Structures are given as C-alpha cells and as structure tokens.
Amino acid sequence: MSIGGSFLEIKEILMQAIQDAAEKAMAEDVFPAGELPEIVLEVPPKKELGDFATNFAMQSARAFHMNPRKIAEVLTERIHGSWLDHIQIAGPGFINFYLKADVLYDTLAQAMAQGSAYGKLPLKDVPKIQVEYVSANPTGPLHVGHGRGAATGSALVNLLRAAGYPVESEYYINDAGNQIDNLAASVNARYLEKFGQTVAFPENGYHGDDIIDTAARIIRKDGDKYLHMEEKERLTIFRELALKEKLAALKEDLAAFNVHYDVWFSERTLHPDAVREAVEVLQKNGNIYEKDGALWLKSTAYGDDKDRVVIRENGVPTYLAADIAYHRNKFERGFGTVINIWGADHHGYVCRVKAAMAALGYNPDHLKVLLLQMVSLYRGGELVKMSKRTGDSVTLAELIDEVGTDAARYFFIMRSLDSQLDFDLDLAKSQSNENPVYYIQYAHARICSIFRQAAETGLEVGPVPQLSLLTDATEIALIKKIEAYPEELERAAADYAPQRIARYVYDLASTFHSFYSQCRIMGVDQPLAAARLALVGETREVIRYALAILGVSAPDKM
RNA sequence: GCGCCUGUAGCUCAGUUGGAUAGAGCAACGGCCUUCUAAGCCGUGGGUCGCGCGUUCGAAUCGCGCCAGACGCACCA
Structure with missing residues (x-):
C-alpha cells in the first residue's frame, strides 16, 4: 500500500x-x-x-x-x-x-527514492526574496559580532533556498561618506608616521593595527611615491588603495567562513543620482519639508518618533538619504520581500527606514529587519573585553583560527536571533562530547565508517530494502525523525529561524546514536542488515543536507 | 524618560500563530566497551517558567503593570 x-x-x-x-x-x-x-x-x-x-x-x-x-x-x-x-x-x-505502520515505511522509501531532492522543497512560485547581511564598513577587519551576522545570514539564505524560496544575497558596501574619508586619513597618518613625520591622528580615525599594515604595504609596493604630493591628492589615492585592500580582506574572511554573496552592491552607485531621485519622489508626494536650511523627512507621519534630516544644511545627504535610495532600489529591482540582518545596536534605525519606505509608497511590511543580539566571548569562564573604538577586539579571522569555521558557525547559529549569545571559546574548541558540533559530525563519521565496513564484508543496501523489518523503537524513532525533515525545513524557513535546523540536526544525530548503540548492522540477518544500512544511509543524507544549510562540514572520518 | 530584546533546572539554552505530565546539553550521581568509531549509549536526581493582576475550558506562550539585565535614542555610519 x-x-x-x-x-x-x-x-x-x-x-x-x-x-x-x-x-x-x-x-x-x-x-x-x-x-x-x-x-x-x-x-x-x-x-x-x-x-x-x-x-x-x-x-x-x-x-x-x-x-x-x-x-x-x-x-x-x-x-x-x-x-x-x-x-x-x-x-x-x-x-x-x-x-498504519506501512505509511512510515512507504514514506521512508519515498524519501530514499528522491535522492538529493529530499534535501529541498519544491520551488515556490513567490516573488524573489533578498537577504542583505553583514554589510560592515570596509574600514577594518570583521569582528565576532559580524561573525554572527555572517553565519546567521548565510545559513538563512541556504535555508530559504532549500525550502524552495527564490533568494538573492547581497552585501552593501559603504564605500561613500565620512567613514571612508576617515579610513583614508588614518592610512595617511600611518603612512607619514613611517617616514618619521609627527602627525595628529584623525579624531574619528581607525586605530587598528590593520591600518598600520595597510600603510606598510603601500610603502613596500610604492615606497615614498606619495610622500611629496599634495595631501588632498594623496588622500584620494589612499582612499582607493585602502578601500580595495579592505574589501579584498573582507571577501577573504567571509569566504573562509563559508559565506558567499550573489551581489556586492556599492553605495557609490547611488550617488548622486539615485539619492537625488529618491528625495525628489518624497518631495513630490509631500513627505519632505525644509527647516533650518535642511530637508527633513516627515517620518513621524509613518510611526517614527521624530522627523529625520535627509539633506543637511550644507547640501550633503545624510546616511539615511543613501539608505532610502538603497532600499528604494531594492524594491525597484522587484523583490517581494527584503530582509536585512542588522546588529541589535541598530534597532533604533528600523523605524525610520520603514517609515521612509511607507512614505515612498511601498508596503513597509515587505521590509523585514532581523535584529541580532550582541555576542559576548568567554574564555576560561571570563568575559573577553572588546572595544571597537581602540580597535582592540577579537576579529572573525582570529576566532576562526582559534575554534575553526565549523564550530564558530554552529555556535553562532544555534541560538535564536533574539537571544544574546555567550560564546564559550573553550567549549567551541573542545573535541569532546560537550561540543554539539563534534557530536553531530561524529554521527556522520560513524555512518561513513559503517559503510566502509559494509563494503569490506560485501553488504549492500540492494535495490529494494525490506524497510518493514525495522521495528525496534530506536529504528522507528529514527525513521520518524528523518521524515520530519521537510516540515522542519518549512517551519524554519517560514520563521527565518536557522537555529531550528541546528537543533534538528542535533536531535537527528542523537536519535541515530541511540539507534547505533541498540542495533547492530553487521552480523544480523542479511535482509535486516540491508534495511538498517539503508536507514543509516538516509540518516547520513539528511545530516548532510542540514549541515550544508548551516555551512558546517560533514567529515567522513574523525 | 522613550524604544527594542531578554528573564524557563546549579550553568548555557529550546519550547512563545494558547493545548496533554514544561524539554535538551553541560555539571552531579549510578551503570554500559572480546563485535560496525566510548568524540557514544542507558538510568537517577534537579523547576514558584522574574513578580503581580487579567483574558480563556486551558497561559511559559496573549494583555496590562512592576522588577532585573543588555542594546539604542545624531544634520555619525
């Protein structure tokens, strides 16, 4: 049946x-x-x-x-x-x-027959979703907070894709404005320092060692070529050199963290035309007024606490103006849902961007801002202090170096977005049963080991395994867990909750480990052995699908 | 002061479109390796779900009010 x-x-x-x-x-x-x-x-x-x-x-x-x-x-x-x-x-x-028990076995057989298609839900006929995440300023290395955004964002993209949503991921490069000028001025100061000149370090400059490295690299490549030119000209050159270098470093860090983007969007492309256009649209529909020489968005009309300046007295657009143009651009590109993943420290910004979208005539509910709470690092039970201002913070690259990509990603993803994350470095590093990442990977490696053994003894799944022989309580539990996967995908995607997948795959591994200690594969009657081999084979597949969503590797051996 | 998130076992957290006896890991205690990886399994103990009031047949979940912690309240980005 x-x-x-x-x-x-x-x-x-x-x-x-x-x-x-x-x-x-x-x-x-x-x-x-x-x-x-x-x-x-x-x-x-x-x-x-x-x-x-x-x-x-x-x-x-x-x-x-x-x-x-x-x-x-x-x-x-x-x-x-x-x-x-x-x-x-x-x-x-x-x-x-x-x-009826047959339903259980038939469903499992269907899952097996689907092959890798079981890891995905059918493509949904809905407008494309955009997920923008990290989008850190290219003025220094990524730190652990960005790491949480990177892990969560990329996992969400993988999750939505697996659940059948059309998705596009994007990084917004803040390559215009003050912070880039500060970057150039900081590199400039470090550059001049290297030649023994005493210079006042820019007030809002970047103090990190990476800036000193950048200056050193410039000297190594071009020597004192820029030393004697006019400062304005030198700053212009350094702005481009530093930006290029920082951006390359960002991409490298992210790639090492299994994070890849479909689109890298440059803020500069919005200046000046797109920003001007966005402001003009708002002026035309009566949502802009002038006061004290500046142009203000009437955001209070759309739920904001106060109105916001979009064009300053000096004629320079604010960051918000560029962001309005950017989000307008997103909707103009036809995305049905636009998801932004921001650090919780930016939550005050949500209301005004949504208000701006409403003022532009878009449905603000189509803009979903997911706020990630802060990350605290613990080492030896002590909080690791971080200070962004002095550049004295743990970078993502250092974290990956210390605990590895797999552990770092899993730890970042396993908590709900709304929860502040206590990241225990010692736990993430430990290769023991305390570490959930190893627990899951161990299940996968164990199954691979079983298949290696089976191959040696000549045991094969065969074309039609008799799945109805799987009647042990641990076997039934494992089958049910496997069969719950599509629904788990659906719910996790609908809730934008990659942490559900982290939990699911942990539970799946746990269910497998119980089965493993209860039921032998080699050394039982051939039809039962084949059925069990089929079961663990499918378990391995689902572990792989889920870990792939999380961006965590599934090793064959440990 | 306002906004936002959080408060569940000793610790870290699930569970929150209202549902059955509130779950897991760690820690504690007791078992399990001559057979596929013990990085594993099985068992025991552990709870005023921050507090109070309300809505409901039914509340950890919804509403209101407190308390505590985190983050934010720019013509910075």
Whole structure:
C-alpha cells in the first residue's frame, strides 16, 4: 500500500480529511453552519499519543456550542482512510491519529527514492526574496559580532533556498561618506608616521593595527611615491588603495567562513543620482519639508518618533538619504520581500527606514529587519573585553583560527536571533562530547565508517530494502525523525529561524546514536542488515543536507 | 524618560500563530566497551517558567503593570 507521498503530503491528506468530515457534519446539521476554525495538525508530545493530533474539537467548542469530546466523536465517525490505523479521543478533546505502520515505511522509501531532492522543497512560485547581511564598513577587519551576522545570514539564505524560496544575497558596501574619508586619513597618518613625520591622528580615525599594515604595504609596493604630493591628492589615492585592500580582506574572511554573496552592491552607485531621485519622489508626494536650511523627512507621519534630516544644511545627504535610495532600489529591482540582518545596536534605525519606505509608497511590511543580539566571548569562564573604538577586539579571522569555521558557525547559529549569545571559546574548541558540533559530525563519521565496513564484508543496501523489518523503537524513532525533515525545513524557513535546523540536526544525530548503540548492522540477518544500512544511509543524507544549510562540514572520518 | 530584546533546572539554552505530565546539553550521581568509531549509549536526581493582576475550558506562550539585565535614542555610519 502506498498513499504516495511525503510526510508533508500525508499531513495535507489528513487535514483535508478532517475538513471534509467537519463539512459533512455541517451538511448533516450535526454541526451548526458557519466558519470552520483553522485546522491545526501537530505531532503529539509523546509517541503513545499517536502520529498526529488536532485540537479542532476544543477550538470549535465555543462556536459550535458543543462539548469538545462530543465534537471529536462526531468528527472521528466521519474520518476514514486506508492509511489510518485508528483514532483516539484523549484529554480535554484532542483527536489522536494513529497511522498504519506501512505509511512510515512507504514514506521512508519515498524519501530514499528522491535522492538529493529530499534535501529541498519544491520551488515556490513567490516573488524573489533578498537577504542583505553583514554589510560592515570596509574600514577594518570583521569582528565576532559580524561573525554572527555572517553565519546567521548565510545559513538563512541556504535555508530559504532549500525550502524552495527564490533568494538573492547581497552585501552593501559603504564605500561613500565620512567613514571612508576617515579610513583614508588614518592610512595617511600611518603612512607619514613611517617616514618619521609627527602627525595628529584623525579624531574619528581607525586605530587598528590593520591600518598600520595597510600603510606598510603601500610603502613596500610604492615606497615614498606619495610622500611629496599634495595631501588632498594623496588622500584620494589612499582612499582607493585602502578601500580595495579592505574589501579584498573582507571577501577573504567571509569566504573562509563559508559565506558567499550573489551581489556586492556599492553605495557609490547611488550617488548622486539615485539619492537625488529618491528625495525628489518624497518631495513630490509631500513627505519632505525644509527647516533650518535642511530637508527633513516627515517620518513621524509613518510611526517614527521624530522627523529625520535627509539633506543637511550644507547640501550633503545624510546616511539615511543613501539608505532610502538603497532600499528604494531594492524594491525597484522587484523583490517581494527584503530582509536585512542588522546588529541589535541598530534597532533604533528600523523605524525610520520603514517609515521612509511607507512614505515612498511601498508596503513597509515587505521590509523585514532581523535584529541580532550582541555576542559576548568567554574564555576560561571570563568575559573577553572588546572595544571597537581602540580597535582592540577579537576579529572573525582570529576566532576562526582559534575554534575553526565549523564550530564558530554552529555556535553562532544555534541560538535564536533574539537571544544574546555567550560564546564559550573553550567549549567551541573542545573535541569532546560537550561540543554539539563534534557530536553531530561524529554521527556522520560513524555512518561513513559503517559503510566502509559494509563494503569490506560485501553488504549492500540492494535495490529494494525490506524497510518493514525495522521495528525496534530506536529504528522507528529514527525513521520518524528523518521524515520530519521537510516540515522542519518549512517551519524554519517560514520563521527565518536557522537555529531550528541546528537543533534538528542535533536531535537527528542523537536519535541515530541511540539507534547505533541498540542495533547492530553487521552480523544480523542479511535482509535486516540491508534495511538498517539503508536507514543509516538516509540518516547520513539528511545530516548532510542540514549541515550544508548551516555551512558546517560533514567529515567522513574523525 | 522613550524604544527594542531578554528573564524557563546549579550553568548555557529550546519550547512563545494558547493545548496533554514544561524539554535538551553541560555539571552531579549510578551503570554500559572480546563485535560496525566510548568524540557514544542507558538510568537517577534537579523547576514558584522574574513578580503581580487579567483574558480563556486551558497561559511559559496573549494583555496590562512592576522588577532585573543588555542594546539604542545624531544634520555619525
């Protein structure tokens, strides 16, 4: 028997059956006519409570003016299906569905037959989603806070893609404005210092050692070539040299962290035309006024605390003006949803950008700003102090050097975005059972080892493994966990919650480890051995899919 | 003062479109290696879900008010 579908499809069928039954009862005047509540189907907290459960009877009790258990009875009498073993009414009115065991095995067989397609959901016919993340100023190295953004952002992109959403990732390069002038002035000061000149370091300059390195590299390459030219000219040259170098360093750091972008968007391309146009549109639709010589956006009309300057008294646009032009550009490019991942320290900025989008006539709800809470590093139980101002902070490159990309990514992703992250460096480094990354990778390596052993003894999965031989509680648990993957993908993507995948793959590894200690593969009857080999093979596939979303490697050996 | 996030076991955290006896890891304690990786498994103990009031058949989850911590309140980016 096959009901021909994935776990998600079975769920659909069951939900439809509930709805049909409810409508039938309505047509028979057993239920009063009216709106049906939304049908929610969930996996019960304990396996004794069945494969699926719905709270339909309790939800509709008030509207129907009926006892929930009576509603449940009426409903269950009208639900039939060859895939259904039995139905039970439990507790205050839960309806628990117990599926025939064949459904479990058929679903697993379907998953196996799909091959790598099981790692993805079908492409959804929705407008493209853009995810912009990190977008750190190219004025210095990335630090650990950016690391969280980088890991979370790239995992979110992978997740949305796996869940069938069309996605494009983007990095916004802040290569215009004051901070780039400060970068040039800082390099200039370091450059002159190298030639023994005493210069006042720029007030808002960058103090990091990387600036000294940049100056040193310039000298190594071009010597004193820039020493005797006019400062203005030298600054212009240094601005470009430093920017190019910083950008290359950024890309290198990110690539080493398994982070890659579809689009690198330069702020400069917005100046001056796009910025002017955006302001003109706002002027035309009456959302701009002049005061004290500056142009102000009437953002309070769209929920902001105060109005914001877009063009300064001196005629120079503010950062907000460029950001308005940038976000306008995003929507003009046709994205249906625009996701920004920002550090929580920028949360005050959300309201004004959304207000600006509303003022431009876009739906501000189509701009989703995900705020990442701050990261604290702990070493030896002590908080590692960080100071951005003095440039004395732990860089992403140093972190990767210390704990590795896999551990760093997993630790950044495993917490919800809203939670402040305590990053325990010692734990991330430890190659022990305390470290969740190793626990998961170990499961994968173990399975690979099993396959190596199986190959030696000549054991193969074969074309049609008898999956119904898998009846141990740990086997059933593992099958169910594998079959939960598509729904897990769906929910994680819908919630923009890559941490759900981190948790899922941990649970999957845990379920596998339990199975492994309970059931042998080599040394049991051949059909059972083949079925078990098929099961662990599929487990390995799903571990790979999930780790790939997280950007964490799946080693064959440990 | 205003805004935003957080507060769940000794520690780090899940669970928050309201559902069944609130979960996991670590730490503590007790078991399991002559057989596929013990970087593993099994078990035990551990909770006023920050506090109070409310909505509801039902609240960790929703509302209001407190308390505590973090972050932010620029013609900086």
